[in-house]
Amino acid sequence: MRIVIAEDSGLLRQMLAEILTARGFTVTAQVATLPELLRAVAADPPDVAVLDIRMPPTHRDEGLEGAERIRASHPSVGLLVLSHYAETSYAMRLLQAADQAVGYLVKDRVRDADRLVDAIKRVASGEVVVDPEVVQRVLTRPRTTDPLAALLPVERQILALMAEGHSNAAIATELSYSLKTIEKRVTSISQKLGLPHPESHERAHVNLRVLAVLAYLRSTLPTTDPTG
Amino acid sequence: MLLASAATLATWRRAPYPPWLWLPVQTAGVTFVWSGVVLRLRRPANATGRWMILVGFTWYIGDLQLSDNAALFALGFCCFYLSYAALSHLVLALPSGRLRNRYERGVAALLYTMPLVTQGVRYVVEYPPQPQQWGDPQGRYSVWASIGSVFGLALTALTAALVVRRWATAGRPVRRAYAPVWTTMFALGGVVVAATFAALLDAPLGLQKMTLLAYALCMIVTPVALAGGLVRVRMARVRVADLVVRLEESAEPEAVRAAIAEALGDPALELWFPRPPTEGHPGAGYLRTDGAASDVLPGDGRGVTPVVRRGQPLAFLVHDPALREQRPLVDTVLAAAGLALDNARLLAAQRAQLEEIRASRARIALAGDAERQRIQRDLHDGIQHKLLVISILVDRARAAGAAEAGDDGQRPDLASAALYLTEVLHELRALAEGISPPILVEEGLAAAVEALAERGPLPVLACIPHRRWPDHVERTAYFVITEALANTYKHAEATQVRIRADDEPDRLVVEIADDGIGGADPARGTGLRGLEDRVGALDGRLHVNSPPRAGTRLVVELPCAS
Numbered sequence: 001m002r003i004v005i006a007e008d009s010g011l012l013r014q015m016l017a018e019i020l021t022a023r024g025f026t027v028t029a030q031v032a033t034l035p036e037l038l039r040a041v042a043a044d045p046p047d048v049a050v051l052d053i054r055m056p057p058t059h060r061d062e063g064l065e066g067a068e069r070i071r072a073s074h075p076s077v078g079l080l081v082l083s084h085y086a087e088t089s090y091a092m093r094l095l096q097a098a099d100q101a102v103g104y105l106v107k108d109r110v111r112d113a114d115r116l117v118d119a120i121k122r123v124a125s126g127e128v129v130v131d132p133e134v135v136q137r138v139l140t141r142p143r144t145t146d147p148l149a150a151l152l153p154v155e156r157q158i159l160a161l162m163a164e165g166h167s168n169a170a171i172a173t174e175l176s177y178s179l180k181t182i183e184k185r186v187t188s189i190s191q192k193l194g195l196p197h198p199e200s201h202e203r204a205h206v207n208l209r210v211l212a213v214l215a216y217l218r219s220t221l222p223t224t225d226p227t228g
Numbered sequence: 229m230l231l232a233s234a235a236t237l238a239t240w241r242r243a244p245y246p247p248w249l250w251l252p253v254q255t256a257g258v259t260f261v262w263s264g265v266v267l268r269l270r271r272p273a274n275a276t277g278r279w280m281i282l283v284g285f286t287w288y289i290g291d292l293q294l295s296d297n298a299a300l301f302a303l304g305f306c307c308f309y310l311s312y313a314a315l316s317h318l319v320l321a322l323p324s325g326r327l328r329n330r331y332e333r334g335v336a337a338l339l340y341t342m343p344l345v346t347q348g349v350r351y352v353v354e355y356p357p358q359p360q361q362w363g364d365p366q367g368r369y370s371v372w373a374s375i376g377s378v379f380g381l382a383l384t385a386l387t388a389a390l391v392v393r394r395w396a397t398a399g400r401p402v403r404r405a406y407a408p409v410w411t412t413m414f415a416l417g418g419v420v421v422a423a424t425f426a427a428l429l430d431a432p433l434g435l436q437k438m439t440l441l442a443y444a445l446c447m448i449v450t451p452v453a454l455a456g457g458l459v460r461v462r463m464a465r466v467r468v469a470d471l472v473v474r475l476e477e478s479a480e481p482e483a484v485r486a487a488i489a490e491a492l493g494d495p496a497l498e499l500w501f502p503r504p505p506t507e508g509h510p511g512a513g514y515l516r517t518d519g520a521a522s523d524v525l526p527g528d529g530r531g532v533t534p535v536v537r538r539g540q541p542l543a544f545l546v547h548d549p550a551l552r553e554q555r556p557l558v559d560t561v562l563a564a565a566g567l568a569l570d571n572a573r574l575l576a577a578q579r580a581q582l583e584e585i586r587a588s589r590a591r592i593a594l595a596g597d598a599e600r601q602r603i604q605r606d607l608h609d610g611i612q613h614k615l616l617v618i619s620i621l622v623d624r625a626r627a628a629g630a631a632e633a634g635d636d637g638q639r640p641d642l643a644s645a646a647l648y649l650t651e652v653l654h655e656l657r658a659l660a661e662g663i664s665p666p667i668l669v670e671e672g673l674a675a676a677v678e679a680l681a682e683r684g685p686l687p688v689l690a691c692i693p694h695r696r697w698p699d700h701v702e703r704t705a706y707f708v709i710t711e712a713l714a715n716t717y718k719h720a721e722a723t724q725v726r727i728r729a730d731d732e733p734d735r736l737v738v739e740i741a742d743d744g745i746g747g748a749d750p751a752r753g754t755g756l757r758g759l760e761d762r763v764g765a766l767d768g769r770l771h772v773n774s775p776p777r778a779g780t781r782l783v784v785e786l787p788c789a790s
Contacts, residue, residue, distance in 0.1 A: 009613035061670045087667050089675035111620050142687040
């Protein structure tokens, strides 16, 4: 699998390249800035671009901007954005720009090579990956009236995995349940929370489901625009 | 008017002068009477009008000499100089119409009595006397005529001296206010002296006639000029009286400006003060009443009148150039506004200094923000990355060790190091976020507050428009919100917090309200005090309303005119 790494810290960039090469990936380009990244992707589109959210020139949100631009110019390139800070609003912005083959991970995850590799592979296969820290935060935030109180503990677990981007099959494997059980639970959760019912199990719906769940979990006021 | 017409008609046939000279001479009395009447009506308190009327009526006494009646002739001859005495009296008594001291009163008494005496003696000595006329060519004069002239000249000189002395002792505003009056008087004095010399030295007839014409013309103009000048001063005084009342009401620079503008009839008038040198502006400059500052006074065809006190410029009026024509009014107004101007100047200077301090505080706050952002970025780009790399290396060493020695070969020290590294990474991340939250800079206030809400121990209902405000405004609002939330979490025993911001174009108003126990004392929390300083530096306001058992409501209002 061909990877482009965009990260302005040379040390970390090198470390990432080492880890990924050791795991059998081909790192086709290592860049430090957004313009370099765009040139590298245009010159030789990789399967996945792993990019830092903050890069020169402005050190703000070049990673998100880069993701949006690459998705527009090269839709086949998977996007995994790394960030020091786990922010729901970054994840939401990213998911709104790209509804499949996209991931948002907190940088600390690179310590866990298996997790990083798994995320890259999932992104490459078109899935959505959301960092568990982000999901846990929106899941556990204090609420005035907590609709999640109506969920069984196992349903909460399933909801978290849904928000992280896992498919029903992946959730079934993860929790050692049958796919049928998971599907029943998902339907129950959707009814309890009033989420749009996932009729189909196609991949696009899994991705839309992530966005719906995150948006649902984020909204606290009835008046708040749930996509805001 | 009737008297004048009668006198003119009666004397027309026997007039000693040609009509071009006689008519002006006869007209002067009329203008004196009319001007005197006008002045009595417009300025009843001023006695000058009375003397004008007297001058006007006595003007025609000399005409009695043309009568065939011996008694009337004697009266006309002896009182010939009465109108001149009345005129000198009038001049001495200007501008109030009253004599001020015994010198003046003495001179006035002499002015009335001396001509009567000399003319009386002449009437006897020169009997039968010729009609007394100005510049009579064929006069057969006794020595008393010359004595009379000399006395007249001396008294005129004395009068002139007293007038000059009064002019010299008057202040500039008074001089200017009465400028037309003074000018007329000195012109008149000059003509009188010339005429008297001409008579005394037996100048050629033509010259004497010319001085007489000049005298007559001067006498026609004099009362009009005097009355006009006095009435104008009165009008100015009315406005000045209003001005003084208004200046009593307020020392606000803007109010002082408005009062002066109204008194001078120039609504666009601007009032500038010399700017005291400050750290930000070491050079000279000017401050307007509305707080605007400039290095130069506005030019573009407007008039500038400095107000000088004790040799120092106190203020500058920038006004309609037409006001230059009204120097007396301007001077009177400025004299009346003197103290208020000084107070307004001090107030304006004080405001400017306060503004300077505020701007300096704002600069310090902004510099602090930039520094925080720099530190946050340094932490992120340097230490956080390096720690992350170190933690990867430690993890790798642990894995390598485990692979070599089997599952039981775990190195406890390396495991602790990995654990501490994780903690340090988390702490460092929290520290960097606290110093300058990247999400605030990148995504704005709504996202940043949402992030705060996700991390807090209480439900936080935030309703903030998704828009951007200037950086320093967002940052200040954010710090106020974090401080308010921290206080609520710690002290309020609340069950929820509501945060809302209004979408207004030129300011950001944020309200943070909890449903806790209230009774928060804003004076006690140093955090809030520090925020008050910061909000104040941006010219904003912070209100805390925290009645016992009714929750705490904090409102911060930040202007964001950029």
